[in-house]
Amino acid sequence: MTDETAWTIPSVAIAVDLAVLTVQSGQLRILLVRRGIEPFLGALALPGGFLASEDEDIDTAAARELAEETGLASEQLHLEQLRTYGAPDRDPRRRVVTVCYLALVPDLPLPVAGGDAQAATWVPVDKVLRRGRALAFDHKKIIADAVERARSKLEYTNLGTAFCPPVFTVTELRTVYEIVWGQRLDPRNFHRKVTNVENFLEPTGEQSTKNGGRPAMLYRRGSATVLYPPILRG
Amino acid sequence: MTDETAWTIPSVAIAVDLAVLTVQSGQLRILLVRRGIEPFLGALALPGGFLASEDEDIDTAAARELAEETGLASEQLHLEQLRTYGAPDRDPRRRVVTVCYLALVPDLPLPVAGGDAQAATWVPVDKVLRRGRALAFDHKKIIADAVERARSKLEYTNLGTAFCPPVFTVTELRTVYEIVWGQRLDPRNFHRKVTNVENFLEPTGEQSTKNGGRPAMLYRRGSATVLYPPILRG
DNA sequence: CCAAAAGTGTTATTAATACACCCATGC
DNA sequence: GCATGGGTGTATTAATAACACTTTTGG
Numbered sequence A, B: 001m002t003d004e005t006a007w008t009i010p011s012v013a014i015a016v017d018l019a020v021l022t023v024q025s026g027q028l029r030i031l032l033v034r035r036g037i038e039p040f041l042g043a044l045a046l047p048g049g050f051l052a053s054e055d056e057d058i059d060t061a062a063a064r065e066l067a068e069e070t071g072l073a074s075e076q077l078h079l080e081q082l083r084t085y086g087a088p089d090r091d092p093r094r095r096v097v098t099v100c101y102l103a104l105v106p107d108l109p110l111p112v113a114g115g116d117a118q119a120a121t122w123v124p125v126d127k128v129l130r131r132g133r134a135l136a137f138d139h140k141k142i143i144a145d146a147v148e149r150a151r152s153k154l155e156y157t158n159l160g161t162a163f164c165p166p167v168f169t170v171t172e173l174r175t176v177y178e179i180v181w182g183q184r185l186d187p188r189n190f191h192r193k194v195t196n197v198e199n200f201l202e203p204t205g206e207q208s209t210k211n212g213g214r215p216a217m218l219y220r221r222g223s224a225t226v227l228y229p230p231i232l233r234g
Numbered sequence C: 001c002c003a004a005a006a007g008t009g010t011t012a013t014t015a016a017t018a019c020a021c022c023c024a025t026g027c
Numbered sequence D: 001g002c003a004t005g006g007g008t009g010t011a012t013t014a015a016t017a018a019c020a021c022t023t024t025t026g027g
Helices: A058-070 A125-130 A139-156 A159-163 A170-181 A187-196 B058-070 B125-130 B139-156 B159-163 B170-181 B187-196
Strands: A013-024 A027-034 A048-050 A078-085 A096-104 A120-124 A201-208 A216-221 B013-024 B027-034 B048-050 B078-085 B096-104 B120-124 B201-208 B216-221
Touching: A013 A058, A013 A139, A013 A159, A013 A170, A027 A058, A027 A125, A027 A139, A027 A170, A048 A058, A058 A078, A058 A096, A078 A139, A078 B078, A096 A139, A096 A159, A096 B096, A120 A125, A125 A139, A139 A159, A139 A170, A159 A170, A170 A187, A170 A216, B013 B058, B013 B139, B013 B159, B013 B170, B027 B058, B027 B125, B027 B139, B027 B170, B048 B058, B058 B078, B058 B096, B078 B139, B096 B139, B096 B159, B120 B125, B125 B139, B139 B159, B139 B170, B159 B170, B170 B187, B170 B216
Parallel strands: A013 A096, B013 B096
Antiparallel strands: A013 A027, A013 A048, A027 A120, A078 A096, A201 A216, B013 B027, B013 B048, B027 B120, B078 B096, B201 B216
């Protein structure tokens, strides 16, 4: 930080945008809102906004936006800073630098479209990334970065469990991996791997009999947040 | 991004700070400047500054600051965004959000203290992180994040070579790993690992005879930027 | 010759992969 | 019983770890 004085500092607006990912109906999906004003009127965009006040912390702003859009508080959910995007022409109106956050959430009943928030919808990321028309600003690039971050974090952390309900089976967790990575995993080897890593899964003692076949053990997320050795995609 | 209009947007200053790491004299070191004004007068701080103009891209601003401080251009050097720090009270004067960048550079002749830049010095990160007094703002935390990012990136990328000169030996590269990780590595296994990964190192055909003992083959950084399987710290 | 550093070979251990097989439920 | 999904055992392969040993220089 240099010693330049305040009068030399250009005026720049700071926004906070959210890339909220979930696994729903066998797809990796992202929460998007339809823009109601120009620019990019009618285009899909990441939910977000400007700081609520000059005193609001940016992490707090992200958590607030997330609660407004999904109704979720910070428990059973993961929120981390992704990256800051600050190309000078990314917003045609004025200079806006946006601090983007990545959130991983379980399959929610639905995003509640209430209050002043726009109606939000879950959109498959495959569709967004392949035919990326109708995406506002540089949000397609942001989504690509968010998805890559999520994919890589599944390799060496327990964040796959953020997509699961509080109590889940090994198969549910494996399905999350398969959907996020777009790749089949051997059920038997995956089972052994995640159950052998110390404190990765915490057995509840309960069983799930929801599907046909032999009942599955139910687990909670364990205390181990890192997975060593990692599960590599290959 | 919401549809709030500009008059609701709080005014926040955006800074760009640099965590420039190098390996020098057997230590991992970071480039720091001594502050000449309040607040934190006389304390060590990361080099950085505000955007040069309202039209300057933040990545460009980081590259410009880096060139000003080190004289290095973007070749034979790595520069990536680290994280954005935006706690409301991190600067007592006014609200400042800083976008921090991580740079990895080879052992330079010296940082040139010329023009309007303050005199910069290389400070061992161990010293900074252990007895972190005299660090301005939240820069100690930023440095800790930068070091952890650098350490983890050595595991699965070729960024260790960013600390090396354009042409280097396997032993020089291993020494970089040992210093950054603070851990000894088996010379033989390391050699086999990095020379076996396809396109990780590009042989020059030349040999180095600088040290005693058998001359070492000289390599350039290869085209492979990711290391699979990774070299894990354990 | 000796010391020092570079590099190869070899073995043991560990982890990943592939797949046969058994287990426990619903119907 | 039979289909279905859950879970274990095991052989194969690949990667890591540990270390003996050879190579090539300088003195």
